[in-house]
Structure formats: C-alpha cells, structure tokens
Amino acid sequence: MTAASRQMKLGAFLWATGHHIAAWRHPKAHVMAGVDIDHYIQLARTAEAAKFDMVFCEDAAGLREANVGIASQTSRSIGFEPISLLSALAVQTSRIGLVSTASTSYNEPYGLARTFLSLDHLSGGRAGWNLVTSASPIEAANFGSTGLKPHADRYERAREFAEVVTGLWHGGASGHDGQSFSVRDPLDLPRSPQGAPVMVQAGASDVGRDLAARTADVVFTAAQTFEEAKAFYDDLKGRMAAYGREPDDIKIMPGVAPVVAETEAEAREKHEELQELIPDDVGVALLSSYLSISDLWRYPIDGPLPELPESEGMKSRQALVVEQSRRDGLSIRQLARHFAGARGHWRIVGTAAQVADELQARFEGGAADGFNVMPSWFPGELDAFATLVVPELQRRGLFRRDYEGRTLRDHLGLKRPA
Amino acid sequence: MTAASRQMKLGAFLWATGHHIAAWRHPKAHVMAGVDIDHYIQLARTAEAAKFDMVFCEDAAGLREANVGIASQTSRSIGFEPISLLSALAVQTSRIGLVSTASTSYNEPYGLARTFLSLDHLSGGRAGWNLVTSASPIEAANFGSTGLKPHADRYERAREFAEVVTGLWHGGASGHDGQSFSVRDPLDLPRSPQGAPVMVQAGASDVGRDLAARTADVVFTAAQTFEEAKAFYDDLKGRMAAYGREPDDIKIMPGVAPVVAETEAEAREKHEELQELIPDDVGVALLSSYLSISDLWRYPIDGPLPELPESEGMKSRQALVVEQSRRDGLSIRQLARHFAGARGHWRIVGTAAQVADELQARFEGGAADGFNVMPSWFPGELDAFATLVVPELQRRGLFRRDYEGRTLRDHLGLKRPA
Structure with missing residues (x-):
C-alpha cells in the first residue's frame, strides 16, 4: 500500500452502557444494556454501517472491581460473556470484524483455538482473539486459590499458549508437547476463511511488547500524549525485525475516547455533564x-x-x-x-474537524495505524462518532467509504498466513 | 399437570450432516453442513415451527474418532463449537430451547457457569447445559498428557463442578472452597430469566444415575427395548426421593432414530438406502x-x-x-x-402412525417423558418428522400445538428454582 493510500483502521470498543465510568448515570443511559442483545446488535450495525474494521470486547471472568458496592456504581457491573455475544452478532452483521478478549491464564489452548475458529467460520472469516494474561486478583480467586501468578510466569505461559493456538489455526503442527501444554490432535474444523483468526494484543510491558512483536496482528494501547504514542509505536515496530516480520504486519491502534458535537461548546458541555x-x-x-x-x-x-x-x-x-x-x-x-472518565485513555473533546485533526496528526505522525474508539456512552456517542467524525475522515481520504474485502484480515490489510 | 393432559417433550438432536454414520454419503447430503451456519439456522427454525422443546448439541473438544482416515468417513468429522453455534441460533429463533454439551473435565466451573448464563440471557431464558465428564482418551490427549482419569474420579469432579455451577446460577452461595475447585465471587450477570439454565445429563452408570437424580432437570438416555427404557426410567425416578425431589422434577428423554415416510415400504427403502x-x-x-x-x-x-x-x-x-x-x-x-446406523439408539422405521404408536407406547407405558429425536440425515429426515409425525402426535393430544411459555423451563414444565 502506498503512503498516499494508507488509511486508518477503526475499532468500536463495546462496553455495556459506555466507557465513561458514570455512563450508567447519564439521563439517557440504558442501565441493563450489558444483557440486552438488541442493544449490542444496534451498536454493531451502527459500526458496520460506518465501515469500522471491527467491534471489540474486553473480558474478565469475574467482577471488574473487588468492592461490590463500588462495582455496582460502574458502567460494567454486568454483561454478556463475549464469545456468546459475538457469535450472536456474527449472524446479525455481514462485514464487520468481531474481536474478543480471552485469557491465557484461565483457558486451555485447544479449547480456545477451537472456539475462536468456530466464531471465525460462523462469521465467514471475521474473528479475532485479544490475548490477555489476566492481571486481576479478582479473577484469580474464581479459578482456584493459588492466587495471581507472577507477571513473568503469566507471560511465559501466554507465549506457549499463543504458539499452540496459532499452530492449531494454521492447521499444521499438531503434536505440541511443551512446558505448560500438551496437545496431540488437530482441530475438528477446516482452515479459517481468512487463513487464521486475527491475533490482537494489548500488553505494554517489555515482555508484553516482545510477545506482540512476535505474534500479534493488531496491538491496542493506551497513550495520553503524542510522544508516548510515538515512542510506543516506534519501539514495538522496531522489535519486529528480530522475529522476521515487517513493520506493517502489525496495526497499532491506541484507544481514544472522543466526545464530539456540532460545536466545541456543545462537546465540552456533554463531557462536563x-x-x-x-x-x-x-x-x-x-x-x-x-x-x-x-x-x-x-x-x-x-x-x-x-x-x-x-x-x-x-x-x-x-x-x-x-x-x-x-x-x-x-x-x-x-x-x-x-482517569475514571476515560479509564487511562486519550480523550478528545470537540467538533468533528477537531477530533479528525487530532487523529490525523497521530496517524500521519507515525504514532498510530488506527484507533480503538471508546464512546463515553452508548448508543449516543457511537452514533455521534459515526455520523460526524467518520464522514470527516472519509472526506480527508483517511478512512474507507466502503469495505473492499469480506474478512477482518482483508479490512486490516494483513497478510493471509501461509 | 393431570395424567390426561401430560404431553411428551421433544428434542431435536443436531448433528452436522445427520445421525446416520453414512449420512454424508446420502445423495442429497450437505457435506460441509458442520460449518454452515445457514444450515443450522434452517434446522433450528424447522424444529421451532414444529414446537420442539429444544435443539440439542453434543460436544467433544477433539476428533470423534482416533483413526483420521475413519474419522473423515463419518458424518461428524468437522463442526462448530456448540456454544458459539447456539449463541448464533439464539438470535435467529425466539422460542425453542438451546441445549449444549460441555465437559466437567476440560472446563472450570466459573467460566462454564458464566458462558451458559450468558447464552441464557442472550436467548431470553432458553439455555440448557448437558453435563458430560468426557470419556474419550482422544480429548484427554488435547488437554495435557495425564491421560483419561478413572471413571469414579471424573464423576467426583463432576459432582463438585455441578454444585459450584448451580450455586453460581442460583445467585446465592459464592465462596466455594472444595476438593477440586475454589470460587470466591458471584457471576457478573443477573439471575437467569428462567431462574437457572436447565441442567441435562446422560450418564447411565450407577454413579452417573445418582448424579442425575441429585441435580438433573432432563436426562437423555439410549434404550433399544421397552424393557430397558422402563427399567432405566423406574430406577432413575426411584433414586430421586433420597435427594428430596419428586419424580416429575426430571424429564427422561431417550434418543430415538426415526425413519418415517408416507408408506411403510417407502420408509424401509429410505432406511436400507x-x-x-x-x-x-x-x-x-x-x-x-x-x-x-x-x-x-x-x-x-x-x-x-x-x-x-x-x-x-x-x-x-x-x-x-x-x-x-x-x-x-x-x-x-x-x-x-x-449400531453404526443409529449409534446405539432406538430406531423406528415406518409411517407416521407407526412411529407415533411406538412413541406413545413408551410414553404412556412409563418408560419416557419424551424423546430426543435423531434424524438420520439433515434436513430431510427432520423435515419428515416435523411434517408427518408431529401432526400425528398433536392429533392424539400427545404434543403441544403451540408454545405456552417463553423459556425452556416453561416448555419442559419444570419448577423455577427458588
């Protein structure tokens, strides 16, 4: 792809009532959104109509906050398990990618590889797996009493886990016998319609970056400033050569929490509210x-x-x-x-032109290949981004006007695995 | 429910190209049915239009047959992982129950309880879990090298697993600290729309029957003769009092492999083919x-x-x-x-009246509360059952003409857990 035609990638990060911690208190909030499938179908269709590359779901097998009183006051105290959610969305959409988080600490690679490949077949090649090692002691307490494992151990398990999963997806090397896992047979599914599901990662520690440089197709990240984003971008792309990969083999997509309106004053007012x-x-x-x-x-x-x-x-x-x-x-x-407002992510408050300016600066400045959009509340702020910012990006030639391919790998411009 | 109004329960056991081992060689067979979501949507809608209580999926995380050459010649060499499949079917149907098999040997109770409760919310209270302990050494080899555990150990783990899962579903007792599992928190989901997902079991060993008598809502079984079916039925219902349960708290549904046509000769010919x-x-x-x-x-x-x-x-x-x-x-x-033909299940070949006679005899003779229907090939034999046998059962007052409730528990006439 030439520099002139390079376009940004966009993810719609789904999150019950919204990403803002107080979204559930918004006057128009849908408090039971987390278990309303029609709500999610509406969001996925909005994102697909706006030609987003993917919808994205985080996950944790447990409460997100140890203090139940506090947990009940956040915007994600309840919600669907994401594989079941995305499987339902697969048959209510036709083009948009479907990416879910899943843990290498509380799953087995054979089962996880099979579930994601099944979602990939259900959706005609639109699935992706966001690998996490699960840093929360809350989850650990629901999976045995051994407690949270040290960071390095979690990542060593994750490295081997990813190797087994990609081996199973690539259909070749069955017969893994390693430190943490032993898997004998191939999966009971044909090869993925897109070669293999897309591999997403978000770990930003040194060992997390190395794992991403080795295996990821997409990397989500959090960066407040241009300098932080640029430093992360250059560092990660710089690590890829050691694994025989080209910089464009990974799409780096920082999170962004936009609040957009017709006027800047209106956007600021919405945000302050x-x-x-x-x-x-x-x-x-x-x-x-x-x-x-x-x-x-x-x-x-x-x-x-x-x-x-x-x-x-x-x-x-x-x-x-x-x-x-x-x-x-x-x-x-x-x-x-x-931090509570955007949960550590980059926030932009302004008009469509102002938001597009900031995204364009990071995209063209070599600090991002695209963005994972985190609307403060649903559906309102996703609708605002889709109707105001996306057309502005399209006018500037920075974002697709229609899908060109059918799979998530097509949308992202990723190589099809051999 | 009075004896006069007692009606049979029907499950449609989905299985790629069909239950007959040679279904994939049938002239009209859809060989890639196992990964064609439109195929499954069609089957689920047929079963729903015929007012079946549920569709049912078996599962095993691995090949179904160790010899890959043989496996490729069966009717289930490839297929969707069932949770993702049923989640997709949940939003393409509105009333029929959705029951999937999942293993207590290769899952953790917190994750499994959460996934099934998520499916239950996705479907408005139509989910069920068929508990299996996974007897296949083929699966064991994909989940570590320790090999298949002894039957008694698998069932002891299953008993504790079921206790944790139902505890999580019933929303009360978090804080389980047992032999195999330790779970601290409640699930991050509200109570099920049907109180709790339906618990299904099929183990027929002595320890399997005890586990079913203690915890199951539905029991699938295989019985060739009336006497076998009746003996199993009486034995299982007889074990329930020890756990403070009434006989009607479990619906016993033997598998049946019907081959039905307008004439007996035509049915025999279809079967021989x-x-x-x-x-x-x-x-x-x-x-x-x-x-x-x-x-x-x-x-x-x-x-x-x-x-x-x-x-x-x-x-x-x-x-x-x-x-x-x-x-x-x-x-x-x-x-x-x-055995290959019906995989150990009861086969009936004949007209709608002949098939209905046989089902009625077992149902009224106290050998079954309903049947899990295993069509020899899809969609043909499911269509034949739906259009020929179901109307005959309805005419005899043995099967519903329409759904009366919205949840799987409603269809089955099961108590809502307190």
Whole structure:
C-alpha cells in the first residue's frame, strides 16, 4: 500500500452502557444494556454501517472491581460473556470484524483455538482473539486459590499458549508437547476463511511488547500524549525485525475516547455533564484498581499520589498513571476523576474537524495505524462518532467509504498466513 | 399437570450432516453442513415451527474418532463449537430451547457457569447445559498428557463442578472452597430469566444415575427395548426421593432414530438406502470406539463379539452393546452395521402412525417423558418428522400445538428454582 493510500483502521470498543465510568448515570443511559442483545446488535450495525474494521470486547471472568458496592456504581457491573455475544452478532452483521478478549491464564489452548475458529467460520472469516494474561486478583480467586501468578510466569505461559493456538489455526503442527501444554490432535474444523483468526494484543510491558512483536496482528494501547504514542509505536515496530516480520504486519491502534458535537461548546458541555456524575469514592476506587493497590483511600484525596510499591499487576499501566500525575501535578481527586472518565485513555473533546485533526496528526505522525474508539456512552456517542467524525475522515481520504474485502484480515490489510 | 393432559417433550438432536454414520454419503447430503451456519439456522427454525422443546448439541473438544482416515468417513468429522453455534441460533429463533454439551473435565466451573448464563440471557431464558465428564482418551490427549482419569474420579469432579455451577446460577452461595475447585465471587450477570439454565445429563452408570437424580432437570438416555427404557426410567425416578425431589422434577428423554415416510415400504427403502452406504471398516471402527477397545478389527468380522476387558470409558454404553449382541446372536459385522446406523439408539422405521404408536407406547407405558429425536440425515429426515409425525402426535393430544411459555423451563414444565 502506498503512503498516499494508507488509511486508518477503526475499532468500536463495546462496553455495556459506555466507557465513561458514570455512563450508567447519564439521563439517557440504558442501565441493563450489558444483557440486552438488541442493544449490542444496534451498536454493531451502527459500526458496520460506518465501515469500522471491527467491534471489540474486553473480558474478565469475574467482577471488574473487588468492592461490590463500588462495582455496582460502574458502567460494567454486568454483561454478556463475549464469545456468546459475538457469535450472536456474527449472524446479525455481514462485514464487520468481531474481536474478543480471552485469557491465557484461565483457558486451555485447544479449547480456545477451537472456539475462536468456530466464531471465525460462523462469521465467514471475521474473528479475532485479544490475548490477555489476566492481571486481576479478582479473577484469580474464581479459578482456584493459588492466587495471581507472577507477571513473568503469566507471560511465559501466554507465549506457549499463543504458539499452540496459532499452530492449531494454521492447521499444521499438531503434536505440541511443551512446558505448560500438551496437545496431540488437530482441530475438528477446516482452515479459517481468512487463513487464521486475527491475533490482537494489548500488553505494554517489555515482555508484553516482545510477545506482540512476535505474534500479534493488531496491538491496542493506551497513550495520553503524542510522544508516548510515538515512542510506543516506534519501539514495538522496531522489535519486529528480530522475529522476521515487517513493520506493517502489525496495526497499532491506541484507544481514544472522543466526545464530539456540532460545536466545541456543545462537546465540552456533554463531557462536563458526565464528569460531574463521577462520585469521588468510585473514581478513587477505580484508580486504586488500575494501580493494583488497595489502600489509596487512606491518603488525603487532595494530596499527591503516594510512592507505589512494586506490583504483579499491569506494570505498564501503572507507569502511565504515575507519569501523568507527576507531569500535571494532579491531586488524587483530580487524577481519579480524570482517569475514571476515560479509564487511562486519550480523550478528545470537540467538533468533528477537531477530533479528525487530532487523529490525523497521530496517524500521519507515525504514532498510530488506527484507533480503538471508546464512546463515553452508548448508543449516543457511537452514533455521534459515526455520523460526524467518520464522514470527516472519509472526506480527508483517511478512512474507507466502503469495505473492499469480506474478512477482518482483508479490512486490516494483513497478510493471509501461509 | 393431570395424567390426561401430560404431553411428551421433544428434542431435536443436531448433528452436522445427520445421525446416520453414512449420512454424508446420502445423495442429497450437505457435506460441509458442520460449518454452515445457514444450515443450522434452517434446522433450528424447522424444529421451532414444529414446537420442539429444544435443539440439542453434543460436544467433544477433539476428533470423534482416533483413526483420521475413519474419522473423515463419518458424518461428524468437522463442526462448530456448540456454544458459539447456539449463541448464533439464539438470535435467529425466539422460542425453542438451546441445549449444549460441555465437559466437567476440560472446563472450570466459573467460566462454564458464566458462558451458559450468558447464552441464557442472550436467548431470553432458553439455555440448557448437558453435563458430560468426557470419556474419550482422544480429548484427554488435547488437554495435557495425564491421560483419561478413572471413571469414579471424573464423576467426583463432576459432582463438585455441578454444585459450584448451580450455586453460581442460583445467585446465592459464592465462596466455594472444595476438593477440586475454589470460587470466591458471584457471576457478573443477573439471575437467569428462567431462574437457572436447565441442567441435562446422560450418564447411565450407577454413579452417573445418582448424579442425575441429585441435580438433573432432563436426562437423555439410549434404550433399544421397552424393557430397558422402563427399567432405566423406574430406577432413575426411584433414586430421586433420597435427594428430596419428586419424580416429575426430571424429564427422561431417550434418543430415538426415526425413519418415517408416507408408506411403510417407502420408509424401509429410505432406511436400507443409508444402511447400504456404511463401509464395514467404518462400522467396526465406530463400534470399537463405542466399546473403548482398539483391537476389535483383529477378530473375525463374521464371528461373535469377544469378551471385553474392564474399561474406564462409558461403562453403561458398553453393557448395552454387549447385551444386544448376545441377545440377538449378532456377528461383529451385523452389530457394527446395526449400531453404526443409529449409534446405539432406538430406531423406528415406518409411517407416521407407526412411529407415533411406538412413541406413545413408551410414553404412556412409563418408560419416557419424551424423546430426543435423531434424524438420520439433515434436513430431510427432520423435515419428515416435523411434517408427518408431529401432526400425528398433536392429533392424539400427545404434543403441544403451540408454545405456552417463553423459556425452556416453561416448555419442559419444570419448577423455577427458588
């Protein structure tokens, strides 16, 4: 693909009532959205009509927040298991990609490879797997009492897990006998309509980046500033040669939380309306969970973030929060509210032209191949992005006006595995 | 429900090209049916239009036959993973129940409980789980090298597994800390629209029957003769009082493989057409697999079945085959062909009236609460059952003319869990 014709990739990150922590308190919020299949069908069809590359679902096999009182005050206290959800969406859509998160810690590779390949066949070659190693001690407690495994061990298991899964998808090497897994037979399914389901990753630690450089087709990431995004982009693409891969073999798609309206004032008003709905205790609890520390509430809420102990949780995410708090001199309350709103992701508030300017700058500046769009509440902010920002990107030649292929790999411009 | 108004329950057992081993060789067979979602949507809609209680999917995470050459010559060498399949069918149907098999040996209870409850919400309360302990060494080899666990160990794990899953579904007792599993939190989903997904079982060994008597809502079984069916029915219902349950709390639904046509001669001709398509090596290989012995091919094909060693596979199934071979004086070839055709299930060949007579006799004779219908090939034999046998059963007042409720538990007349 020539530089002139290079176009950005877009994911629609689905999330019950919306990505904003207070989305469920929005006057138009659909509080039971997490278990309303018609709600999700509507979102997927909106994203497909706007020619998004994919819809994306996160996952965790357990509550997202240890404190049940707090969990009930977030926008994702309940929701469908994502494979069943995406399988339903597969037969209610025809072109858009369907990507789900699944854990290498609480699944077996034969079962996971089979389920995703089944979704791939159901959808005519539109499935993708977002590999996570599951950093939450809440999940660990639902899968035996052994507790959360050390970061390095989780990633060693994940590396072998990914090797087994891709081996099964590529239809060749059955007969894996390794450290954590032993798999004898091929899958009971034909080869994928797109060669193999798309492999997505989001781990941003050093070992996470190496795993992505080796095996990922798409990488989701969180970056507040252009410099952070660019540094991550260059670092990850730079690691790929060691695995015999070309930079364009991975599409890097940072998360973005846009709030868009016809005028800038209207966009700011919409944003403030949601920010004011965040209770302090929920904000601080979410920040605590992100930082994998349990006693943040002990510190003065208008004081600075304390020094953090070394954690076995998500190291890269922790570093990002600390860096921002020091850079902007934010109090715990300010940081909590700021992070709670977009959950650590990049936020853009403005008109379609303003949002498109910012996306274009990162895309053309070599800091992103596309974006994973995280609307603050559904369906309103997805509708706004689809009707305001997408046409603006299309006018600028930065985004497709129609699908050219039928599979997710086609949309993303990825090579078909041999 | 009074005796006069008691009506039979019907399941449509879906199975790629069809239940007959040679279905894929049928002149009208759809060889890629196993990965054609439109094929399955058509079958589910046919079953729903005929007011079946449920569609049912078996499952095994691996090839169904160790010998790949033989496996490729059966009617189920490839196919969708059933949770993804039924999730897709959930949004293409509105009333029929959706029951899938899943293993207690290769899953974790938190993940399985969550997936089935998600399917239950997707479908508005139409999901059921068929618990199996997975007796196949082929599956075991895809989930670590430890091999197939002894029958008693598998059932002990299954008993605890079922306890955790129903606890999670019933929304109460989180905090399980047992022999095999430790689960701390509740599920991240609301209570099921039908109280809890329906629990199905099919194990017919002594320990399997006890587990069913304790926890099952529906029991599938294989019985050739009325006496076998009646003995099983009385035995299982007799075990329920020990667990504080009433006989009607379980619906016992033996498998039945009907071949039906306008005339008896036509039905016989249809049946013979398929029987003649069974190659001897495939028949013997399938029989070997059923008996969990690998060297059946060493014995003279026109001689009797040899004495069988004790096996860790499906004990009850083995006993059934041996009993029939001795009773009817069948050679290995005859037994193989006989069993290959209906896979050990009861076969009825005849007109709608003849098929209805036989079903009615078992239903009214206290040997069945309904039947799991196993058409020899799809869609032809399901269509024939729906258009010929179902209206005949309706005329006799033995089967519903329309759904009265919305959930699977409603259709089956099962109590809603407290």
